[in-house]
Amino acid sequence: MTTAEVLLIGVLLLFGVGVYGLLILRHYIQQIIALQILVKGASLALVTAGYVRGEPALGQSLALTVVAVDTFVAAVALALAIQLQRSQEVSP
Amino acid sequence: MIMPLGLLLGAGACAISAIHTTRLLSAVLSLAGLSVLLSLLFFWMDAPVIAVVELSVGAGLVTVLLALSISLTGDTHIGHTPGLPRWLALLLSAMLTLALGGGMLGIPPVTEPANDVTVSRVFWEQRSADVLLQSALIFVALLTVTAVLTGAKTSYPTQTEPTLLRSDSEVV
Numbered sequence: 079m080t081t082a083e084v085l086l087i088g089v090l091l092l093f094g095v096g097v098y099g100l101l102i103l104r105h106y107i108q109q110i111i112a113l114q115i116l117v118k119g120a121s122l123a124l125v126t127a128g129y130v131r132g133e134p135a136l137g138q139s140l141a142l143t144v145v146a147v148d149t150f151v152a153a154v155a156l157a158l159a160i161q162l163q164r165s166q167e168v169s170p
Numbered sequence: 171m172i173m174p175l176g177l178l179l180g181a182g183a184c185a186i187s188a189i190h191t192t193r194l195l196s197a198v199l200s201l202a203g204l205s206v207l208l209s210l211l212f213f214w215m216d217a218p219v220i221a222v223v224e225l226s227v228g229a230g231l232v233t234v235l236l237a238l239s240i241s242l243t244g245d246t247h248i249g250h251t252p253g254l255p256r257w258l259a260l261l262l263s264a265m266l267t268l269a270l271g272g273g274m275l276g277i278p279p280v281t282e283p284a285n286d287v288t289v290s291r292v293f294w295e296q297r298s299a300d301v302l303l304q305s306a307l308i309f310v311a312l313l314t315v316t317a318v319l320t321g322a323k324t325s326y327p328t329q330t331e332p333t334l335l336r337s338d339s340e341v342v
Contacts, residue, residue, distance in 0.1 A: 079171075081171060081174060084171070084174050084175050084178065085174060085178070085215075086271065086274055086275070087178070088174070088178035088181065088182070088211075089270070089271075089274065090267050090270065090271050091178070091181075091182045091185070092181065092182070092185055093266070093267050093270055094263050094264065094266075094267035095182070095185040095186055095189060096185070097262070097263040097266050097267065098189070098259050098260065098263040099188075099189040101253060101254045101258075101259035101262060101263060102252040102253055102254055102256060102259045103189070103252075103253060104251065104252070104253045105194070107194055107197075107236065107239060107240060107243070108189075108194065108197060110236070111188055111189075111197050111198065111201050111236070112188075112189060114201055114228075114232060115185045115188060115189070115201070115204065118204060118205070118208055118224075118228070121208075121220070121224070122208060122211070123270070123274060125212055125215060125217050125220055126215075126274075127274070127277055128217070129215050129216075129217070130277055131277060131278070133287070134215075134216055134217055135287045135288055135289045135291070135292045136287070136292050136296075137217070138217045138219050138220045138289045138292075139289050139292040139293040139297060141217075141220045142219065142220055142223055142289075142293065143297075143300055143304055145220070145223055145224060145227055145228065146223075146227075146304055146308070147304065147307060149227055149231060149232060150307060150308060150311035150312075151311075152232055152235060152236075153235055153311060153315050154311055154314050154315055154318070156235055156236065156238075156239040157314070157315045157318040157319050158318060159239060159243070160239055160242050160243055160319070161318055161319075161321070163242075163243040
């Protein structure tokens with residue numbers, strides 16, 4: 079088994095765990111954590127693709143964009159989760 | 171070969187632990203451990219820029235954001251009632267994962283690697299439009315977070331309005 083195949087298995091493991099978590103979890107913050115795992119799998123896939131193709135700079139720059147955007151997605155999602163929690167505490 | 175295998179096994183264990191734990195704070199700490207192991211793996215793959223970003227943003231900033239939101243909402247025990255049936259979730263995630271694996275297997279290797287290209291050159295010259303869009307996205311996200319978090323204070327005091335209306339009608 080080559081290094082690229084090992085990395086591919088790692089990508090698929092993280093991606094599969096993230097998708098499974100998004101589908102079965104119901105708590106908002108846990109869903110955000112599952113989304114983070116999925117996106118970490120995607121960024122590992124980009125870096126792995128750059129590593130395999132011999133273009134590590136392109137893979138790193140794409141993964142950098144993914145990490146930055148995912149951080150702000152997490153920030154907005156956490157703000158919405160806090161708001162939902164507060165509204166559920168007030169409304170009943 | 172042993173090094174990436176061990177790091178990936180640890181990362182997978184952290185990911186599964188983050189999904190299956192019943193405490194939110196434990197899930198956040200497992201996610202931070204996953205980020206640390208991934209950054210070590212990136213560094214092993216000769217990708218130091220993304221390794222540093224993953225360590226500082228993934229294991230640092232995101233962990234702080236998650237811990238802050240847990241402290242605001244409370245670290246509750248999580249029930250085990252799944253959103254979807256587990257067999258259906260397993261089937262869907264396996265299908266999506268196999269589709270991604272099939273797509274990645276088709277990536278052709280390059281015989282002559284381009285070693286003279288740096289990350290900053292790719293980022294600022296070849297992908298300048300992406301950088302502009304990313305900067306705009308950062309401002310939009312900051313405005314959204316500010317609007318969402320400050321909107322709560324103004325949108326929920328509606329419980330006092332019925333009492334005011336009732337007292338007005340009683341007066342009339």
